[in-house]
Amino acid sequence: MLTPMELLRSNLSRVRIPEPTNRIYKQECCISFDSPKSDGGLFIDMNSFLAFGKDYVGWNYEKTGNPVYLHIKQTKKSVPEDRPLKKPTLLAIGVDGGFDNHEPEYEESHSIIILPEFVSLSFPSVELPEKVRLAVDAILMAEGAERKEQVASWTADKKQDSAYAMDLQQVDSGVIVPPSGWKCCKCDKTDNLWLNLTDGMILCGRKNWDGSGGNNHALEHYKETNYPLAVKLGTITADLEGADVFSYPEDEIVADPLLAQHLAFFGIDFSSLQKTEMTTAEKELDQNTNFDWNRIQESGEEVEPLFGPGYTGLINLGNSCYLAATMQVVFSTDSFSSRYYKKQSLKQGFESAPADPTVDLNTQLTKLGHGLLSGKYSVPAEEKQEGIPPRMFKAVIAASHPEFSSMRQQDALEFFLHLLDQVERANAGKPEPDPSRSFKFGIEERLQCSSGKVAYNKRVDCILSLNIPLHEAINKEQLEAFQRLKAAKSLEGKEVSAEEIVRPRVPLEACLASFSAPEEVHDFYSAALNARTTAIKTAGLTSFPDYLVLHMRKFVMEAGWVPKKLDVYIDVPDVIDISHMRSNGLRPGEELLPQTVAESGVEASKPSANEDIVSQLADMGFNYLHCQKAAINTSNTGVEEAMNWLLSHMNDSDIDDPISQEAQTAEVLLSFVDQSKVDTLVSFGFEEEVARKALKASGGDIEKATDWIFNQPQVSASADMDTTSSSAQSATDEGLPDGGGRYKLIGLVSHIGTSTQCGHYVAHVYKDGRWVIFNDDKVGASVNPPKDMGYLYFFERLKC
Numbered sequence: 001m002l003t004p005m006e007l008l009r010s011n012l013s014r015v016r017i018p019e020p021t022n023r024i025y026k027q028e029c030c031i032s033f034d035s036p037k038s039d040g041g042l043f044i045d046m047n048s049f050l051a052f053g054k055d056y057v058g059w060n061y062e063k064t065g066n067p068v069y070l071h072i073k074q075t076k077k078s079v080p081e082d083r084p085l086k087k088p089t090l091l092a093i094g095v096d097g098g099f100d101n102h103e104p105e106y107e108e109s110h111s112i113i114i115l116p117e118f119v120s121l122s123f124p125s126v127e128l129p130e131k132v133r134l135a136v137d138a139i140l141m142a143e144g145a146e147r148k149e150q151v152a153s154w155t156a157d158k159k160q161d162s163a164y165a166m167d168l169q170q171v172d173s174g175v176i177v178p179p180s181g182w183k184c185c186k187c188d189k190t191d192n193l194w195l196n197l198t199d200g201m202i203l204c205g206r207k208n209w210d211g212s213g214g215n216n217h218a219l220e221h222y223k224e225t226n227y228p229l230a231v232k233l234g235t236i237t238a239d240l241e242g243a244d245v246f247s248y249p250e251d252e253i254v255a256d257p258l259l260a261q262h263l264a265f266f267g268i269d270f271s272s273l274q275k276t277e278m279t280t281a282e283k284e285l286d287q288n289t290n291f292d293w294n295r296i297q298e299s300g301e302e303v304e305p306l307f308g309p310g311y312t313g314l315i316n317l318g319n320s321c322y323l324a325a326t327m328q329v330v331f332s333t334d335s336f337s338s339r340y341y342k343k344q345s346l347k348q349g350f351e352s353a354p355a356d357p358t359v360d361l362n363t364q365l366t367k368l369g370h371g372l373l374s375g376k377y378s379v380p381a382e383e384k385q386e387g388i389p390p391r392m393f394k395a396v397i398a399a400s401h402p403e404f405s406s407m408r409q410q411d412a413l414e415f416f417l418h419l420l421d422q423v424e425r426a427n428a429g430k431p432e433p434d435p436s437r438s439f440k441f442g443i444e445e446r447l448q449c450s451s452g453k454v455a456y457n458k459r460v461d462c463i464l465s466l467n468i469p470l471h472e473a474i475n476k477e478q479l480e481a482f483q484r485l486k487a488a489k490s491l492e493g494k495e496v497s498a499e500e501i502v503r504p505r506v507p508l509e510a511c512l513a514s515f516s517a518p519e520e521v522h523d524f525y526s527a528a529l530n531a532r533t534t535a536i537k538t539a540g541l542t543s544f545p546d547y548l549v550l551h552m553r554k555f556v557m558e559a560g561w562v563p564k565k566l567d568v569y570i571d572v573p574d575v576i577d578i579s580h581m582r583s584n585g586l587r588p589g590e591e592l593l594p595q596t597v598a599e600s601g602v603e604a605s606k607p608s609a610n611e612d613i614v615s616q617l618a619d620m621g622f623n624y625l626h627c628q629k630a631a632i633n634t635s636n637t638g639v640e641e642a643m644n645w646l647l648s649h650m651n652d653s654d655i656d657d658p659i660s661q662e663a664q665t666a667e668v669l670l671s672f673v674d675q676s677k678v679d680t681l682v683s684f685g686f687e688e689e690v691a692r693k694a695l696k697a698s699g700g701d702i703e704k705a706t707d708w709i710f711n712q713p714q715v716s717a718s719a720d721m722d723t724t725s726s727s728a729q730s731a732t733d734e735g736l737p738d739g740g741g742r743y744k745l746i747g748l749v750s751h752i753g754t755s756t757q758c759g760h761y762v763a764h765v766y767k768d769g770r771w772v773i774f775n776d777d778k779v780g781a782s783v784n785p786p787k788d789m790g791y792l793y794f795f796e797r798l799k800c
Contacts, residue, residue, distance in 0.1 A: 008121060014065075014066055016046065018049055026044055027051070032053050033371045034055075036074040073110075074108050198228070306780055310768075312372045314327065321762070327372075329747035336435045371388045449533050456585060511552070520535075540581050541578070544582070544739055549793070694706070744796055
């Protein structure tokens with residue numbers, strides 16, 4: 001019988017010394033959420049450098065025959081009760097000085113394990129072969145692949161010198177700033193004050209989403225004067241680099257190399273000042289350190305922590321609340337839980353995975369499903385839900401999407417659409433059912449021109465995006481009273497308190513009605529009339545999905561193309577019935593419009609520029625001819641779309657060609673859109689012509705094109721105003737799930753913040769007869785679920 005050392009030497013050919021380009025996993029099992037801290041530790045395959053928990057390493061040996069593993073085990077150290085509590089000093093997660101300073105400390109041990117008998121050899125040891133020692137040293141010294149993919153989470157960027165600092169003009173108005181006793185010039189605020197470095201005005205900062213902060217007076221002053229730089233009072237000390245200087249035109253915290261000189265202009269001797277205010281980065285650190293999740297969604301409620309199967313939280317990776325909230329609701333559906341948990345064991349998932357399971361979406365969804373639903377990682381630990389980190393899942397789902405692979409906050413809706421698209425692709429041609437199909441349904445649009453003839457268009461979608469008709473609010477009297485109160489207080493120089501604010505309350509039924517309500521489509525070319533006319537568009541569903549997802553269009557564009565979030569409540573009942581929204585296609589006695597313009601024997605009129613769009617662009621200083629071309633090439637959709645086109649085509653060789661030639665070729669130019677991008681948008685459920693128009697209006701950017709579609713209520717109707725199809729398109733909804741129109745609410749994703757690019761997402765899911773709140777790694781019994789504050793609503797079709 002071979003000794004352990006002889007056994008190791010006989011398997012040296014299966015040991016590799018990693019190269020710098022190799023990905024080395026040493027923080028987490030590739031098919032479970034076991035880590036070096038788990039009871040069995042972690043086993044790193046010394047040939048593939050994949051990591052496995054104790055219960056799964058044998059599967060890897062059976063599949064690959066690789067017998068030699070580096071075993072890493074971390075054991076919690078005993079911590080003295082009087083250990084000082086260290087406060088984070090760096091805006092980061094998982095690094096020295098970051099948020100995990102409060103985590104317990106561990107001591108790490110290593111050994112060499114040879115399968116299948118789990119023969120063990122100590123490490124370090126001079127008796128080990130040099131190849132093994134070199135391989136282990138390289139593995140231990142390398143930065144883990146998991147860590148690389150996480151990027152550096154919230155590590156703050158180095159401040160850049162402001163472009164406005166060196167030539168900053170300062171106005172001598174006799175202002176001398178005292179060393180203390182500051183107050184906003186326009187209100188009573190005495191904290192969060194900013195000194196404008198041009199005129200010396202002291203004004204309060206921006207109002208935060210939760211009502212804290214200032215009253216926006218410093219920002220308003222910039223809008224009135226265009227004075228670009230302001231410094232936060234209370235952050236100025238002898239170390240000027242630590243002062244907060246904000247540049248309004250650059251919209252970020254910057255460095256001012258001449259700050260000492262600029263402060264001296266207003267009589268400020270910075271050398272003797274003491275710090276009394278937190279910097280912006282410190283404030284963000286403080287807000288996250290003292291993160292009060294009850295305040296965010298269920299303020300003041302005592303939420304009972306929950307543990308066990310189906311009650312596992314997801315650790316925030318720095319910006320991943322949009323992912324966590326969405327996946328908690330998605331895995332509460334039977335289609336996803338069956339595909340990746342109930343009917344798919346971890347071993348089955350691993351056996352069918354490619355050589356590297358970390359890059360396989362189905363494997364990582366199986367891993368995530370078992371992690372969330374098995375209860376293995378949801379046990380009480382000092383009354384704290386530890387949760388699981390979705391690092392590998394995030395890496396693989398984001399591989400085809402540059403935004404989701406970044407550390408920026410994202411839109412939960414866009415992520416949900418991307419997820420379903422990737423799941424559909426990953427399950428194509430597989431015997432297992434595609435869970436994404438349970439969300440899909442057909443939409444049919446009916447266009448009737450003034451001739452009485454009709455055209456039908458179909459598409460497949462997986463979300464029902466709804467406008468919020470504020471004029472349908474059911475509390476109009478209270479709103480009017482609130483507006484009167486607000487106006488009265490404004491005259492007194494006061495603001496209404498948070499308790500006095502009244503928000504519009506709109507019934508969900510009104511939002512659903514707005515989707516299918518008749519809508520006028522102007523400038524529609526009718527082949528039946530050989531002229532342009534006004535058509536009436538209505539829409540309905542040709543099939544009802546197993547799971548209906550409603551997207552509330554809370555993010556709208558104000559005048560000046562300023563994005564705004566509607567501050568509104570939606571009254572959402574627990575059960576809805578959309579049976580009346582079914583569309584059954586061509587009705588008895590209806591006559592279809594001719595299929596093509598050519599059949600009518602009359603050529604459609606040449607496209608012409610909308611003069612309102614042209615004049616607005618021209619007023620901005622653009623060439624008049626260029627403005628006309630921009631309007632024509634974006635089908636007169638709007639000023640923003642035309643300006644986007646213009647900015648991306650300023651250097652076209654034919655930009656100065658006569659407009660007549662442009663008019664003749666405008667239709668042909670629609671074909672010069674990247675077909676792969678069109679296909680991507682079509683896979684999201686949009687019509688091809690809608691996708692083409694959106695991409696053209698958005699400069700070929702898929703993300704902007706998606707936003708453009710959702711912000712254009714009329715887009716599906718105006719995708720091609722000359723389209724007069726003689727029959728409905730092929731049955732694109734064939735094979736989709738269908739059934740009755742009654743649904744029950746099973747989950748919602750709520751958003752807190754002023755835009756999808758900031759703030760926080762939280763999920764509420766109806767489980768086991770009660771509502772449960774999932775706030776990243778915190779899971780608890782919901783006391784007051786915010787059903788009227790949802791961004792995405794998930795409904796399950798009732799079986800009876």
